[in-house]
Amino acid sequence: MSGMKYPETLEDIIEALRRLPGVGRRTAERMALAMLKWRSDKLETLGELLQHLPQTVTFCPECGNLAQHGEKCLICQSPSRNSELLCVVEEFSQVVSIENSASFKGVYHVLGGKISPLDNRGAEDLRLDILMRRIGRGQIEEIILAMSPDVEGQATAIYIADLLQDKGLKISRLARGLPAGADLSYADAATIGAALEGRTQI
Numbered sequence: 001m002s003g004m005k006y007p008e009t010l011e012d013i014i015e016a017l018r019r020l021p022g023v024g025r026r027t028a029e030r031m032a033l034a035m036l037k038w039r040s041d042k043l044e045t046l047g048e049l050l051q052h053l054p055q056t057v058t059f060c061p062e063c064g065n066l067a068q069h070g071e072k073c074l075i076c077q078s079p080s081r082n083s084e085l086l087c088v089v090e091e092f093s094q095v096v097s098i099e100n101s102a103s104f105k106g107v108y109h110v111l112g113g114k115i116s117p118l119d120n121r122g123a124e125d126l127r128l129d130i131l132m133r134r135i136g137r138g139q140i141e142e143i144i145l146a147m148s149p150d151v152e153g154q155a156t157a158i159y160i161a162d163l164l165q166d167k168g169l170k171i172s173r174l175a176r177g178l179p180a181g182a183d184l185s186y187a188d189a190a191t192i193g194a195a196l197e198g199r200t201q202i
């Protein structure tokens with residue numbers, strides 16, 4: 001691609017920013033040039049935050065959601081959440097969309113994927129042992145299986161429903177209404193709210 005060549009360090013920053021989703025060359029250039037005008041303490045703060053990102057942002061040992069410094073996530077720590085109602089999702093991005101829909105007051109369990117033989121991903125790759133341990137503590141009464149409406153998501157939901165069959169729990173799945181093949185991560189708030197509200201027991 002032709003265009004203005006910047007000094008090497010600036011080019012390196014532009015290239016690094018371009019690796020972010022949704023950022024093209026022009027946007028990366030604008031970001032880098034804006035940073036050039038920042039005061040050095042502001043740049044240092046950003047640099048430090050990024051440098052320590054892998055240690056500071058961790059996964060909740062309880063539910064697998066994003067957390068900080070190895071602690072429980074804010075949802076697991078909150079006394080106002082209903083810990084009898086557990087929503088099982090594939091990825092933490094789905095926690096974000098359900099939270100943004102403001103239609104759920106229970107707690108979550110993030111599996112870290114779904115059963116997908118084509119990608120060599122089986123049940124043993126999901127956080128199911130931790131899920132079973134949580135259920136074993138006896139506080140959970142209802143489990144909502146909020147898997148994607150695709151083949152892998154539904155296979156995962158059936159697998160987990162089988163696993164929980166004799167645990168004396170109410171097990172439900174999201175109402176139909178999510179577009180086929182759609183990822184919960186990209187569904188809008190009203191759709192997520194309706195799918196949760198109209199959940200059906202299995």
Ligand SMILES: [Zn+2]
Pocket residue numbers: 060061062063064065072073074075076077
């Ligand atoms: Zn948590």
